[in-house]
Structure formats: structure tokens, C-alpha cells
Amino acid sequence: xxxxxxxxxxxxxxxxxxxxxxxxxxxxxxxxxxxxxxxxxxxxxxxxxxxxxxxxxxxxxxxxxxxxxxxxxxxxxxxxxxxxxxxxxxxxxxxxxxxxxxxxxxxxxxxxxxxxxxxxxxxxxxxxxxxxxxxxxxxxxxxxxxxxxxxxxxxxxxxxxxxxxxxxxxxxxxxxxxxxxxxxxxxxxxxxxxxxxxxxxxxxxxxxxxxxxxxxxxxxxxxxxxxxxxxxxxxxxxxxxxxxxxxxxxxxxxxxxxxxxxxxxxxxxxxxxxxxxxxxxxxxxxxxxxxxxxxxxxxxxxxxxxxxxxxxxxxxxxxxxxxxxxxxxxxxxxxxxxxxxxxxxxxxxxxxxxxxxxxxxxxxxxxxxxxxxxxxxxxxxxxxxxxxxxxxxxxxxxxxxxxxxxxxxxxxxxxxxxxxxxxxxxxxxxxxxxxxxxxxxxxxxxxxxxxxxxxxxxxxxxxxxxxxxxxxxxxxxxxxxxxxxxxxxxxxxxxxxxxxxxxxxxxxxxxxxxxxxxxxxxxxxxxxxxxxxxxxxxxxxxxxxxxxxxxxxxxxxxxxxxxxxxxxxxxxxxxxxx
Amino acid sequence: xxxxxxxxxxxxxxxxxxxxxxxxxxxxxxxxxxxxxxxxxxxxxxxxxxxxxxxxxxxxxxxxxxxxxxxxxxxxxxxxxxxxxxxxxxxxxxxxxxxxxxxxxxxxxxxxxxxxxxxxxxxxxxxxxxxxxxxxxxxxxxxxxxxxxxxxxxxxxxxxxxxxxxxxxxxxxxxxxxxxxxxxxxxxxxxxxxxxxxxxxxxxxxxxxxxxxxxxxxxxxxxxxxxxxxxxxxxxxxxxxxxxxxxxxxxxxxxxxxxxxxxxxxxxxxxxxxxxxxxxxxxxxxxxxxxxxxxxxxxxxxxxxxxxxxxxxxxxxxxxxxxxxxxxxxxxxxxxxxxxxxxxxxxxxxxxxxxx
Numbered sequence: 001x002x003x004x005x006x007x008x009x010x011x012x013x014x015x016x017x018x019x020x021x022x023x024x025x026x027x028x029x030x031x032x033x034x035x036x037x038x039x040x041x042x043x044x045x046x047x048x049x050x051x052x053x054x055x056x057x058x059x060x061x062x063x064x065x066x067x068x069x070x071x072x073x074x075x076x077x078x079x080x081x082x083x084x085x086x087x088x089x090x091x092x093x094x095x096x097x098x099x100x101x102x103x104x105x106x107x108x109x110x111x112x113x114x115x116x117x118x119x120x121x122x123x124x125x126x127x128x129x130x131x132x133x134x135x136x137x138x139x140x141x142x143x144x145x146x147x148x149x150x151x152x153x154x155x156x157x158x159x160x161x162x163x164x165x166x167x168x169x170x171x172x173x174x175x176x177x178x179x180x181x182x183x184x185x186x187x188x189x190x191x192x193x194x195x196x197x198x199x200x201x202x203x204x205x206x207x208x209x210x211x212x213x214x215x216x217x218x219x220x221x222x223x224x225x226x227x228x229x230x231x232x233x234x235x236x237x238x239x240x241x242x243x244x245x246x247x248x249x250x251x252x253x254x255x256x257x258x259x260x261x262x263x264x265x266x267x268x269x270x271x272x273x274x275x276x277x278x279x280x281x282x283x284x285x286x287x288x289x290x291x292x293x294x295x296x297x298x299x300x301x302x303x304x305x306x307x308x309x310x311x312x313x314x315x316x317x318x319x320x321x322x323x324x325x326x327x328x329x330x331x332x333x334x335x336x337x338x339x340x341x342x343x344x345x346x347x348x349x350x351x352x353x354x355x356x357x358x359x360x361x362x363x364x365x366x367x368x369x370x371x372x373x374x375x376x377x378x379x380x381x382x383x384x385x386x387x388x389x390x391x392x393x394x395x396x397x398x399x400x401x402x403x404x405x406x407x408x409x410x411x412x413x414x415x416x417x418x419x420x421x422x423x424x425x426x427x428x429x430x431x432x433x434x435x436x437x438x439x440x441x442x443x444x445x446x447x448x449x450x451x452x453x454x455x456x457x458x459x460x461x462x463x464x465x466x467x468x469x470x471x472x473x474x475x476x477x478x479x480x481x482x483x484x485x486x487x488x489x490x491x492x493x494x495x496x497x498x499x500x501x502x503x504x505x506x507x508x509x510x511x512x513x514x515x516x517x518x519x520x521x522x523x524x525x526x527x528x529x530x531x532x533x534x535x536x537x538x539x540x541x542x543x544x545x546x547x548x549x550x551x552x553x554x555x556x557x558x559x560x561x562x563x564x565x566x567x568x569x570x571x572x573x574x575x576x577x578x
Numbered sequence: 579x580x581x582x583x584x585x586x587x588x589x590x591x592x593x594x595x596x597x598x599x600x601x602x603x604x605x606x607x608x609x610x611x612x613x614x615x616x617x618x619x620x621x622x623x624x625x626x627x628x629x630x631x632x633x634x635x636x637x638x639x640x641x642x643x644x645x646x647x648x649x650x651x652x653x654x655x656x657x658x659x660x661x662x663x664x665x666x667x668x669x670x671x672x673x674x675x676x677x678x679x680x681x682x683x684x685x686x687x688x689x690x691x692x693x694x695x696x697x698x699x700x701x702x703x704x705x706x707x708x709x710x711x712x713x714x715x716x717x718x719x720x721x722x723x724x725x726x727x728x729x730x731x732x733x734x735x736x737x738x739x740x741x742x743x744x745x746x747x748x749x750x751x752x753x754x755x756x757x758x759x760x761x762x763x764x765x766x767x768x769x770x771x772x773x774x775x776x777x778x779x780x781x782x783x784x785x786x787x788x789x790x791x792x793x794x795x796x797x798x799x800x801x802x803x804x805x806x807x808x809x810x811x812x813x814x815x816x817x818x819x820x821x822x823x824x825x826x827x828x829x830x831x832x833x834x835x836x837x838x839x840x841x842x843x844x845x846x847x848x849x850x851x852x853x854x855x856x857x858x859x860x861x862x863x864x865x866x867x868x869x870x871x872x873x874x875x876x877x878x879x880x881x882x883x884x885x886x887x888x889x890x891x892x893x894x895x896x897x898x899x900x901x902x903x904x905x906x907x908x909x910x911x912x913x914x915x916x917x918x919x920x921x922x923x924x925x926x927x928x929x930x931x932x933x934x
Contacts (some may be wrong), residue, residue, distance in 0.1 A: 137919060222726070371752075474669050474671060476667040476668070476669050476671035477671045477673060479630075479632050479658070479663065479665075479667065479671065480667055480671035480673070480727075480730070481659075481673075481684070481688075482631070482632065482657070482658035482659050482666065483630055483632075483658050483659070483660075483661070483663050483665040483690050483731075483740070484664075484684050484685035484689075484730065484734070485659045485660075485685050485689040485734065486659055486685075486688040487659055487688075488658070488697070490688050494684075494688075495673060498673075498675045499673070499674070499675055
């Protein structure tokens, strides 16, 4: 090593004490922490006082005592639990069946998968529910009108305003998501395991019972818990169907406490706290259910080439079933909405009714006070939330995949950012409303507070989409940039960003579309001037004309479809030349 | 010139920390081709990545040219993009969103070098890809991607060239061809090169010097010829290809020594005494007509494999004992037939156990 010491030493460059990655992680901890923690923490403060926000607080246990002292709330909780359990069970049964059909059989349903992923985009839940009310409303629902006009029935055959009406619509609403949730599990499962069972002499049913289902158990159990939480936190079905039917759910009570004049945010906070508690217990149960999933073979990264089960003569039946489901989720509600949009008042399709067709509803909808402004706000907020969530989510995913420093902090950010997946949007709505009534930041009643809510709620999706996209990028692609002499910014800008563009675009779009349909948090945060589309539809049900409402949502659906088409075209243009 | 002194790195493997590199020092002379050879997990890639700055050693010093790029004592750790290196990755890491030209021009652009166009085209011509400059890199064959990666690594005239198993993703025929080309390219550009591979034939045909690695240490360093003909350790002898190892007790003689082994008493030209390991390559075991003098053994044919140009025959003494491999140009032998083998004393090496 003598030669080593002999050569002239270039002036040593001191390494930075704090590597740039650490600054990034610190920034993310602060940003994500600020988004998620204070809106939830403030609820404790709200339920421990009986004074409205921005007034000198009076700490007391009376709020909690009053909130949980009435049997009414426990009834609502029981209703909610029943509703959520029924919905989660149904949605998993049907969703699991569909996922199995698509992934493991030669069913021709396979070609319909894209439609399942598109349906929830074209049918935000407020539209689906609106459609079903227009179908099954006791007086003016199309099915009941047909029963009356065509078959002379005097009483409604099917009434949406009932517990099972709620479960029905709730199930249809979550079905596409359940399908997307379970599909990868079926895809990742090694069919050898089942075939080994068959080879050992077990029948199809026995293999299903003793091998397939036990292997999928953690996935199914985990999914059940997630959908239980989702249904528990849903607000649109309880408000649009439950409230007129006088079936009060827990989420309805939170909304009513908030809507009371004067608004009782203390009680709403107290209710929210219990809700949050239930959520955390469920997350804990979810973690337990999926913790030892490495023991189960479904979660290998390896792609199998599944051998498909031949359906044979069941083919027609199964296909028909899937088509009917698709009709129920999207076809029928879509049809009834468009039909009603062109009619002056609800009625069954007939020769006479065709003569009544009019476009006057569209003009009326455009004239309806904040209608246009609400769509404008929603589009703007959606895009802004998409951009912000994707930037945050992309950075979080990149740090988690690539940085070797501050691993604990990165894990913390990752967990914080994915927590809203299981926290109902409503809770964020109540929390954010409190927080910015207390803090001297004047964003309450502005679009900014809605943006904060949308980013917080949809951050988990952005993180997941970005991280699955970035995982595909071989780390050597970035290292090659480093040894070529590119600094971290040039690498991020000229390599990572370009290669991940389709992923980032997908994340942006997904968050934008989900924000567009968001109502559960928005309903607590909108103010005159900051109306958003989904909340406006809820309002229109309270006081409006359902045909004008139909015209309004028909126009908006057309708008979303065009938007989604343009975006997917853009996404393809941005794609890597391969 | 690359100078590495006392570089150590440990990885957390479960509860314990495992040595990836256990204090390694070596030097690569300017313009020479140095290979790190070893089985997977021996630390050779980690060492290369430490030189590149893609990984940070726990301690030690690394010098590239006349610049210190890493020193745990002085607190120096240059980022990879400041080390003036070129590197070819195992996956090639060709950016799929850029054309061949854009890929190769990238280092010149980000380092703000002059004459980007002329130098890029020159590099492409050097690897014979001038005609494909505007093709998207993802539409190239494996061999072509390899050339793009090489052109990109040398275009900015780096101080050193680092190659991380660049041939391992190619099929056998192409690998041999690229191997020959790589050597030719090296002779033309004369960049100080550090090469990592687990393939001994690549190492032998490309390198000026080879370091055989195991468990984060250098087992043996030498020129390809020395390592092939006169390895000093059992590990290096075996890793470089099908060696016969026989253990026994040596007695020094006036010329060379005799060794009592499971294969009988062998004479070697080397001097040794005490317990030793002997080593002879299968091609230095020959089949002869008559047992005449020392190192001749009448053996039984245990098994045989036809290799194309040669035949690999496994031999054993009639009463059992160790099996001796022999590579010879003979016709098919009857199973269990008796043949006479001769082990040339000049090629019977005495090995030392490597320090563990």
C-alpha cells in the first residue's frame, strides 16, 4: 500500500452531516403527521368539553355522559353493526365468487373484468343509490310503477326504504371494490396446491373446503374486517335510504348531531371517538388475521400460470349471473337515471311516456343554484388532491423502497399514510371541522379544508399505487444514473419520474376520481360557495325534484366518462416506448 | 488505479451481523483488468458496489486514481456521481424511456462535458452500434443492450470501469463471443477495470489478475496462469475448475517428496512434509499402456462422461478409496475395466489450507 500513501491526496470533501434523504424523510414525517394526527386528536378535546370550538374550553365529562347515556345511540350502534356485518358478508360472498370465476375458471366473464373496475368510477355511490331509489322507491320507483301500471298491483312489491333495502344497495356499492380486493389473492394462489389435493383423491368440494378456503382464510377474514369498517363508516346509504325509512345508524347520529341547530360538535366528537375506537380494534384484528400470512402460500410474489377449471355446461348459467350482477351494479341504475332525466315526472316506460320525453330537466338542472359551481369545485379539488396525494405518496413509496437511512421514521410515515384506509371519511370531516375552527388558520369554509380532507383520506391509495409501480423499477436503473454522474435530483427527474409516469398518472387519476365521489367528509366541510358534487346530490334529494336530479347526474356522468377517456389516452401517451 | 485498504462491511442477518467484507485490501494497477471471482454471497458484488459508492463500508479507505473517495477515518464518502466511474450492471440497467443515443449521451450531459454528440457517436462506433443510435433501448437484444451499457460506461472516459457480472444474463454462445469482445475492447481503451464474476472461465480469459473470494475475504490473488497452474489453496484450486484433491502425509526427499495418500504413494516435484493436500488437474492424469515406475496405478473405471473433445473418466483403486478424475482423448471404455493411470509429478501441486 506504499504507493497509496505516496500519491497526492486531493482535498477531502467532507460528507454532508445530514444526507439529503434525511431532510426528505423529516419533511414527510411533518407533512403526513400534520395531515392525519391533529384531526383525530382534536376529537378527544371535543368530547372532553361542552363548549363549542374557539370558545374558552370548559372541560367536563357531561358530554360523554350525555352522548352515551341514551339508549337511542346504543340502538343505532346495534343497527350499524348488523348492517355492516350483513353487507360485509354478502359483498365478500359475491365478490369472492366473481373473483374465483374470473381467475380460476374458463368462464367468459373474464372479459367483463374491466367493466367491474370501471363501474365504480362511472357510478359514484350517490348515483348508485339515487338510481336504486328511482328503481325501488315505494311510490315512484320504476319497478313499483311497472307493477302498478302493467300488473295492477296496488301496494309496492319491493320497498327500498327498509333494512334489507339498505343492505342490498350497500352490497352493490362495495362489490367492485371487494372484487378488486380479492382478485389478487386468487391470482397469487398456486394451483398446484389444489391439484395436489385432487391427485390425492379429494373431490372438488373437499378440495374447496379443506384446501382452498383454509389457504385463503387470512385474506378473506382481513377483507371482511375492512368491508365491515367501510360499511360502518358509510354515510350515503344511511342518509338517503335509512333516514326516510326511520332506520338510524351510528353514522346517521353523528351527522344529525352535527346538523342540529345549533350544531353540536361536542356530541359528534364523542360519537366519533367511539367509532375511532371500534376502527382501531378492527385494525388490530385485521393485523392479527393477516399477521401470519407468510405461513400461507398465497402471498408469494411469483406469478403462476393458473390452469383453468372447465365450467362446461355451467358456462351459460355463470355468465348470465355475472351479467345480471353487472346490470344491477351499473346497468339498471344508469338506465333509470337517464330515463328519468328526460321525463317531467317518474313513470314506467310505456308508449305514452315516450311522448312526454323532454330536455327541460337539463336546463332546470343547470339553473339549479350551485349546480355548475359544485361540479367545478369537485373537478378542481379532485385534480389538486390527485396531484398532492401522488407527490406525497410517490415520495413515501420511493423512500420506503430505496432509502437505507431512517428506516424507523420511514416505517412510521408509511403506517400513518396508510391508516386512513380504515378510518371513515366522516371522522376526518368532523375532526377537520373542529381543528380549523380552533386553529387561527382561516381555511374553515374554504376549499383548502376540503383539499386537506381529500389528501388525507386518499393518501393510502396513492402510496399503494405508487409503491406497486416503483417496485417494478429495477434499482440498478437509478444506480446507473448515479455512476453516470447524475445527482439525486437529476436521477429523480430524468429517470424515476419518466419511468414511473404511467404509475403516477394512474395514482393521480384514481385519487381525483375518488375525491370527486367523496361525500362522507365533505358533508361536514362544505359551505355556501364551496359546494361539491356528491354533497349537492345528497342535498337535492332532501328538497329537490328527482327528475332534475337525474338530468344533473346524467350530465356529470357524461363528463366523468369523457374525463376518464381523455385521462387513459393521456396515460397511454405518457407510457414507456416498448 | 484503484486502491482499497482494510474495507469492512457487515450486514444484519436476522439477529446477528454477518461479515460481508472482512477487512479487504488490494490494489488495481492503472490500465489493468482485475477480477473478483467467487461463489454467490462471497461479498464480491458488495466490494464492487463499495468502490462505486453505491454501498458504504463500515470502515476502510478507497482511492480511485489520485483521489480518496472513501475514508472512514477522514470522514470522506463521495457520492457515486462524483467518483468519475463507469459501470455495467448485471441487468444492464438500460433506461427504456431513452434511445440508444440518449442512454449513451446521458453521462456526458449530466457531467456537462463538451462535444456530447461526437463523443457519444464515437463510443457507439466502438461497440459497433452506430447504426442503432435512434432505436429505443428496450427494443434491443441482450447482446446489444450489453454493448449499450458498455458504451454508456466508457463514454465519459472514467477513471475506472466497474463491471458487475455483465455476461451472466447472456446465453452460452453469446457469452463466449462477448467475452472475447470485452477483452479486445479493454485492450483498445485500456481503462482500469474491476470485474466481478462467478464464472472461472470468464475470469481466466479476461483478467490480468484475479482475486478468488470466499466469505468476505480474499483467498488467493494472482495472474490467471499462476492460479490455474500453481494454486496455493484447496478452495482456489477447486473453484477454478475440476481439481483432484488428495490428502496425505508427506516426507521430504532429496528431490521433491513422497506423499502417502488414499490413492497410494505419490511422488511430487515439490518439497513438503507433514499432512498436506495434493492437487492435480484431470488433464494431467493420463492413461498409459503399462505400469512403469512411480505414480503409475492400475485402476478400475467407475464412470465416464463424453465431453465432445475429451472424455472424463473417474477412476478408483481396485480396493476402493478416493476417486480420481481424468480427462483424456480415449474411446469408450468398458465399465469396470482395468486401466493404468499416470500422474505427472511435475503437475502434482502441494496446497496449503487457506486461513479461515
